[in-house]
């Protein structure tokens with residue numbers, strides 16, 4: 001069996017990872033791709049938002065707060081993938097990991113490089129970091145995770161450039177250069193399909209194999225004005241609200257408006273599948289801080305139900321839940 005390339009898609013909460021992954025899945029042609037989705041907290045919804053025909057190839061890894069050690073659970077997942085590949089006559093060609101928006105990419109790379117049985121069968125192709133230019137300034141100022149994702153990238157993919165001026169994008173590009181000076185930056189056009197983003201073979205194995213990954217990061221962080229505290233993660237909580245009932249559109253809209261007014265930037269990410277009265281299909285809620293949208297999704301596969309994941313700083317779960325379901 002030949003060595004299987006692994007692409008790591010990372011980027012802060014709501015930066016567009018699932019959107020890009022869905023686009024990549026549309027253009028993968030005959031390639032057999034295994035997807036690993038790593039969601040923050042115990043609740044995952046991303047696997048339901050990935051529009052893949054081959055859902056059995058999507059592996060979920062919960063708890064996106066990855067500390068800087070080799071991840072046993074990730075290693076076990078790779079071993080499981082390996083045994084599936086060995087049993088399957090056609091095997092598979094590639095692994096794509098979508099990290100949680102609060103994950104650090106280095107432990108993922110380390111897990112693959114430092115676990116001998118994995119490094120024998122898997123090779124890191126590239127670490128692609130998505131940067132939401134609309135929210136990047138705030139995120140880089142406030143979240144060390146965002147800085148580290150940029151610092152560790154082999155390529156930076158700028159998203160939401162359609163939502164800000166060219167000047168604003170240039171300003172963000174400068175901030176990114178201060179963190180990771182030599183990395184290539186690409187603007188992603190939201191509605192375009194990308195077929196040339198995987199298989200880039202960008203990861204620098206020669207320097208990183210010598211267990212220097214942590215040092216690399218420390219060094220890159222020194223160039224940056226923000227203080228970086230190794231192993232300190234932003235205190236963030238997450239929970240899911242699940243309900244079999246349908247809601248009126250007015251009630252949901254009011255609930256979201258109140259959340260935005262009360263919690264502002266502490267409401268970091270909210271996304272979900274909504275069961276709204278009078279709608280035959282799923283409605284998909286996508287929210288990042290104060291901006292959100294609701295759009296039509298797929299047909300219901302099972303009985304209609306609402307499932308919303310919320311991620312933020314000290315969000316009061318009970319109040320928020322009761323405001324929606326009273």
Ligand SMILES: Nc1nc2c(ncn2[C@@H]2O[C@H](COP(=O)(O)OP(=O)(O)OP(=O)(O)O)[C@@H](O)[C@H]2O)c(=O)[nH]1
Nearest residue numbers: 012013014015016017018019101159160161190286
């Ligand atoms: N206008 C615009 N919206 C975008 C762009 N890329 C993504 N989005 C939207 O941003 C929202 C979040 O996108 P996702 O792909 O779910 O982001 P994510 O990084 O997977 O989010 P998490 O996994 O929760 O961290 C969705 O509503 C997308 O449609 C872009 O380039 N422009």
